[in-house]
Amino acid sequence: MKQFLAFVRKEFYHVLRDRxxxxxxxxxxxxxxxxxxxxxxxxxxxxxILVVDYAKDNASQELLTKIGSSxxxxxxxxxFTHKEILGTFQKGKIKAVVVFPAxxxxxxxxxxxxxxxxxxxxxxxxxxxxxxxYLSSIxxxxxxxINQNLEIPYRITPEVRMLYNPQLKGAHGFxxxxxxLVLLLVSVMMTAISIVREKETGTMEIxxxxxxxxxxxxxxxxxxxxxxxxxxxVAILLLSVFVLDLPVKGSVALLFAESTLxxxxxxxxxxxxxxxxxxxxxxxxxxxxxxxxxxxxxxGFLFPIENMPVPLQIISNIVPSKWxxxxxxxxxxxxxGIASLWKETLILLGMTVFLLLVSLKSFKIxxx
Amino acid sequence: MExxxxxxxxxxxxxxxxxxxxxxxxxxSRGELFGLIGPDGAGKTSIFRMLTTLxxxxxxxxxxxxxxxxxxxxxxxxxxxxxxxxxxxxxDLTIEENLHFFATVFGTTIEExxxxxxxxxxxxxxxxxxxxxxxxxxxxxxxxxxxxxxHKPTTLFLDEPTTGVDPVSRKEFWEMLAxxxxxxITILVSTPYMDEASLCDRxxxxxxxKILSIDTPQNIINAYPDRLLAIKANEMYRxxxxxxxxxxxxxxxxxxxxxxxxxxDADTHALxxxxxxxxxTDVEVKDAEVTIEDSxxxxxx
Numbered sequence: 001m002k003q004f005l006a007f008v009r010k011e012f013y014h015v016l017r018d019r020x021x022x023x024x025x026x027x028x029x030x031x032x033x034x035x036x037x038x039x040x041x042x043x044x045x046x047x048x049i050l051v052v053d054y055a056k057d058n059a060s061q062e063l064l065t066k067i068g069s070s071x072x073x074x075x076x077x078x079x080f081t082h083k084e085i086l087g088t089f090q091k092g093k094i095k096a097v098v099v100f101p102a103x104x105x106x107x108x109x110x111x112x113x114x115x116x117x118x119x120x121x122x123x124x125x126x127x128x129x130x131x132x133x134y135l136s137s138i139x140x141x142x143x144x145x146i147n148q149n150l151e152i153p154y155r156i157t158p159e160v161r162m163l164y165n166p167q168l169k170g171a172h173g174f175x176x177x178x179x180x181l182v183l184l185l186v187s188v189m190m191t192a193i194s195i196v197r198e199k200e201t202g203t204m205e206i207x208x209x210x211x212x213x214x215x216x217x218x219x220x221x222x223x224x225x226x227x228x229x230x231x232x233x234v235a236i237l238l239l240s241v242f243v244l245d246l247p248v249k250g251s252v253a254l255l256f257a258e259s260t261l262x263x264x265x266x267x268x269x270x271x272x273x274x275x276x277x278x279x280x281x282x283x284x285x286x287x288x289x290x291x292x293x294x295x296x297x298x299x300g301f302l303f304p305i306e307n308m309p310v311p312l313q314i315i316s317n318i319v320p321s322k323w324x325x326x327x328x329x330x331x332x333x334x335x336x337g338i339a340s341l342w343k344e345t346l347i348l349l350g351m352t353v354f355l356l357l358v359s360l361k362s363f364k365i366x367x368x
Numbered sequence: 369m370e371x372x373x374x375x376x377x378x379x380x381x382x383x384x385x386x387x388x389x390x391x392x393x394x395x396x397s398r399g400e401l402f403g404l405i406g407p408d409g410a411g412k413t414s415i416f417r418m419l420t421t422l423x424x425x426x427x428x429x430x431x432x433x434x435x436x437x438x439x440x441x442x443x444x445x446x447x448x449x450x451x452x453x454x455x456x457x458x459x460d461l462t463i464e465e466n467l468h469f470f471a472t473v474f475g476t477t478i479e480e481x482x483x484x485x486x487x488x489x490x491x492x493x494x495x496x497x498x499x500x501x502x503x504x505x506x507x508x509x510x511x512x513x514x515x516x517x518x519h520k521p522t523t524l525f526l527d528e529p530t531t532g533v534d535p536v537s538r539k540e541f542w543e544m545l546a547x548x549x550x551x552x553i554t555i556l557v558s559t560p561y562m563d564e565a566s567l568c569d570r571x572x573x574x575x576x577x578k579i580l581s582i583d584t585p586q587n588i589i590n591a592y593p594d595r596l597l598a599i600k601a602n603e604m605y606r607x608x609x610x611x612x613x614x615x616x617x618x619x620x621x622x623x624x625x626x627x628x629x630x631x632x633d634a635d636t637h638a639l640x641x642x643x644x645x646x647x648x649t650d651v652e653v654k655d656a657e658v659t660i661e662d663s664x665x666x667x668x669x
Binding site for chain 2: 002003006007010013014017018201202203205206207208209210211212365366367368
């Protein structure tokens with residue numbers, strides 16, 4: 001035990017004395033959370049909207065006020081003619097144009113039916129979709145408002161509720177994603193590199209020729225990174241609660257337990273990589289290419305897995321971050337408990353046990 | 369009692385089965401300072417790694433303190449001290465931290481065995497808070513030796529401990545080894561420096577994975593079969609050329625400012641005349657004192 005502690009202390013010296021490692025360890029998670037939370041958002045906030053109002057009557061004005069008062073749109077009135085619209089899109093600032101035909105109010109009152117035109121810039125598909133959705137729901141809202149006192153039979157109004165994230169905040173998806181990403185990187189890459197470094201500098205040679213059990217070398221190496229990764233979890237959660245306004249709905253204790261499990265999965269992966277490689281560069285390359293890319297692609301954090309072709313969907317199952325992402329999302333945003341997450345937890349647990357067994361089995365107690 | 373027994377040890381590398389250690393046998397008594405002397409690539413490191421259980425032999429057997437290097441590797445690992453050829457301590461840890469770490473890993477404390485390393489440690493103690501990576505070559509070696517000694521090993525394996533170390537530190541290092549011998553620690557040391565061979569109790573000359581000769585340095589020197597001449601002239605390069613052309617020459621090579629040579633019939637006067645005939649001036653011919661290097665070269669031919 002004393003040996004183990006001495007080893008862990010040595011490991012902390014290594015980390016704390018290397019500025020670059022420290023920067024990666026603690027700078028990266030904070031930077032990623034802030035970048036994903038603020039800069040890389042797919043929300044439609046304050047989108048510039050151009051209005052071409054041929055009607056200029058009561059109804060069009062009312063509807064316009066409604067659109068303008070939502071925080072999604074900034075209205076720019078313009079007396080443009082239809083033809084000039086294309087030019088304004090090309091300048092790129094305008095996200096959408098709303099056109100009211102002449103006699104809008106009249107049509108509405110006399111024909112019980114009026115039309116407006118929404119033109120969006122679909123070079124960015126997601127934004128275009130979102131803007132049309134928002135605009136349609138505002139129009140819908142207005143329609144309900146003026147129909148309040150009228151009795152029209154046979155009408156079905158879908159009432160949409162966005163559960164768990166009623167404001168459709170982007171941070172909801174990113175925090176669990178970044179958490180999976182950061183923990184994966186820190187745990188896999190750092191552990192792999194730090195074990196391979198002992199091989200590369202020859203210290204492993206001395207450690208092997210000592211009564212210290214090789215297996216303990218591995219655990220002593222992994223332990224500090226478990227601790228540091230947990231510190232990262234705390235940092236990410238604090239940032240998400242206090243800076244991004246995203247509280248943890250479910251049990252914080254459960255979230256920590258699941259994070260610990262995922263970190264151990266990653267450490268096991270890192271150990272496995274370190275056993276199979278001999279230089280720090282290769283270890284880093286494999287960690288980055290082999291871990292980062294699949295995580296970005298297959299965790300469901302950037303691209304929905306349901307939309308992928310079936311073979312890719314199957315591949316996504318072996319990516320540990322996918323399961324962790326589901327778990328974190330469920331706990332943080334939906335507030336679910338272990339009862340609904342036992343399957344994902346079990347999968348992670350299975351992966352961990354498998355990786356650890358394979359690593360221990362292939363660990364070389366000699367050189368070569 | 370024999371501390372280390374090596375029998376017909378063989379080590380090959382790679383698919384081509386390149387032979388690094390070829391049927392090597394020797395034994396080392398307890399408390400002996402045994403040297404493996406040979407150039408780079410002779411197989412010294414491979415032998416050391418097999419004896420420290422880091423490599424498995426491809427043939428033959430060996431034991432350290434009576435423990436088999438394959439079966440009983442755990443016992444060997446906890447009882448021997450090993451200092452690899454490459455400086456292998458933690459560069460970002462200070463002298464003191466390194467020593468403390470290795471003491472703890474071996475289940476002991478610095479205080480417990482301080483008497484063993486005291487002579488060496490006092491020399492680097494003033495820098496104990498300096499990181500190992502910032503030490504000079506000589507100081508690094510002293511620290512590495514301290515770390516290898518801190519658990520009071522029965523046998524110490526030092527793989528080229530003086531390579532890349534300045535002459536003064538080298539001399540100090542060997543003095544330290546002589547003192548360690550008094551503690552009844554068996555020491556196996558490898559070195560490419562022939563001049564260090566005479567500081568060992570017994571040496572094995574090794575080349576191409578094969579042992580050429582095992583004996584005390586003095587016996588190896590005494591066993592030199594020929595009369596060895598040291599020859600000097602105004603031009604070394606031409607001197608060597610001329611010597612090679614001598615009808616009775618056995619062997620000749622540069623040795624410092626002299627050329628060392630052996631002949632089938634060593635008549636110094638005739639030789640001097642022969643050299644002058646070939647246009648060399650300032651010719652000096654005398655009997656040379658045989659060194660290990662001369663013996664090694666002789667054994668190679």
